[in-house]
Amino acid sequence: MGKAVRALSRPAPPPEAAWQALAARWQPSADVLAETLDGGQSFRWYRTGTAGALSGWRGQWADQRVDLRLAPGGVQWRPAGARTADAGAALRRYFALDVDWEARLDALPWRSDRHLARCLAAFPGLRILRQPFGETLLGFLCSATKQIVQIKQMCALLAARHGRPAVPGPAADAGHASLAYRLPTWAELADVPEAELRACLLGFRARYIHATARHLAARPGWLEETEALPYAAAKARLLELPGVGEKVADCVLLFGAGRLEAFPVDTWILKALARRYGLAGWKPAQVAHFGRTHFGSQAGLAQQFLFAWERRHGGED
DNA sequence: GCACAGGTAGATT
DNA sequence: AATCTACCTGTG
Numbered sequence: 001m002g003k004a005v006r007a008l009s010r011p012a013p014p015p016e017a018a019w020q021a022l023a024a025r026w027q028p029s030a031d032v033l034a035e036t037l038d039g040g041q042s043f044r045w046y047r048t049g050t051a052g053a054l055s056g057w058r059g060q061w062a063d064q065r066v067d068l069r070l071a072p073g074g075v076q077w078r079p080a081g082a083r084t085a086d087a088g089a090a091l092r093r094y095f096a097l098d099v100d101w102e103a104r105l106d107a108l109p110w111r112s113d114r115h116l117a118r119c120l121a122a123f124p125g126l127r128i129l130r131q132p133f134g135e136t137l138l139g140f141l142c143s144a145t146k147q148i149v150q151i152k153q154m155c156a157l158l159a160a161r162h163g164r165p166a167v168p169g170p171a172a173d174a175g176h177a178s179l180a181y182r183l184p185t186w187a188e189l190a191d192v193p194e195a196e197l198r199a200c201l202l203g204f205r206a207r208y209i210h211a212t213a214r215h216l217a218a219r220p221g222w223l224e225e226t227e228a229l230p231y232a233a234a235k236a237r238l239l240e241l242p243g244v245g246e247k248v249a250d251c252v253l254l255f256g257a258g259r260l261e262a263f264p265v266d267t268w269i270l271k272a273l274a275r276r277y278g279l280a281g282w283k284p285a286q287v288a289h290f291g292r293t294h295f296g297s298q299a300g301l302a303q304q305f306l307f308a309w310e311r312r313h314g315g316e317d
Numbered sequence: 318g319c320a321c322a323g324g325t326a327g328a329t330t
Numbered sequence: 331a332a333t334c335t336a337c338c339t340g341t342g
Contacts, residue, residue, distance in 0.1 A: 147323075148323080204325090204336085244325085
C-alpha cells in the first residue's frame with residue numbers, strides 16, 4: 001500500500017562509494033575468488049552484474065554489506081549502502097588479511113605430497129574466511145545433506161524473514177534482496193517458533209536450529225566463551241549443541257573462528273582421501289585422524305584445497 | 318516416481 | 331562400539 005508513491009517520493013540515493021584496494025598481497029583469479037566466497041565456506045555472497053573479466057560480488061555479514069570486484073591490481077571493495085565506521089577493520093578480519101598465508105601454506109606437507117602440491121597450484125590464493133562465529137554456526141546447521149545453492153536459499157529466507165535490516169542502502173540489492181537483511185542472531189532465533197523456521201525450507205534442520213537457539217538463550221555468553229577456548233575444548237562444547245556433530249563443529253571452528261587445525265570431513269573429503277590417498281572404506285573418524293596427522297597444524301587449509309579440487313575434477317585422475 | 322544431496326541423533330545389533 | 335535409519339524438501 002502506497003509503495004509506489006514512497007518509491008517515487010524517495011530522494012535520489014547518494015552516489016556510490018569509491019572502490020578501494022582490499023589487500024595488495026591478495027590477488028586471486030576470478031575463479032579462486034569465486035571458490036573462496038561461494039565454495040561452501042560462506043552462504044551470503046552473490047555475483048553482481050554479469051560474470052566476466054571483472055568478477056563482481058556482493059556479500060553481507062554482521063553489520064557489513066560490501067561489494068567486491070576484481071581489478072587488474074587485485075581485489076577492490078566498497079560499502080554497498082551506507083558506510084560503517086569500522087568497515088576497514090571488519091574486512092581485515094573477515095578476509096584474515098593479517099594472517100601470513102604464505103607461511104601457513106609452506107607449513108603444509110606439499111613437498112612430499114604430490115596431490116596436495118597439485119591442489120595448491122590449481123587454486124593459488126584460495127583463502128579461509130574468518131566469519132562471525134554465530135552466523136557460521138547458523139549456516140552450517142542448515143547444511144546437512146544440502147547443496148550450496150539450497151543452503152544459501154535457506155539463509156536468504158532466514159535473513160529476509162527474521163533478520164534485522166542491514167545498513168541502509170540499495171533495497172533491490174542487485175536482485176539479492178536478502179542481503180538487505182542480516183542473518184538473525186541466536187537471541188532473535190530463540191523467539192521464532194519452529195514452524196516458522198520450517199517455512200524457511202529448513203526441513204528437519206528447523207528442529208536443530210530451534211533447539212540450539214533455546215539452548216543458547218538459556219546460557220548467556222556461552223557462545224562467546226566457546227569461541228575463545230582452545231580448539232579441542234571449543235569443539236567439545238559445540239558438540240553439546242543439538243544438530244552439531246563432528247563435521248559441523250569443525251566447519252564452524254575453521255570458517256568462523258580461524259582454527260586452521262580443524263579438519264571437517266564431509267562426503268567430498270571422504271571421496272578425495274579415498275581416491276587420492278588410498279583410504280577407500282575408511283570411516284569419517286579415521287579419515288579425520290589421518291587428516292590431522294598427515295596435514296598437521298594447518299590441516300583445515302589443506303582440506304579447503306582438496307575440497308575445491310575434488311569438486312572441480314570429480315571423477316578424473 | 319524415486320534417488321540423492323557438503324549430517325545428526327537415536328535405535329538396533 | 332560399530333552399523334543402520336529416519337529426518338524435510340527441492341532437484342534431476
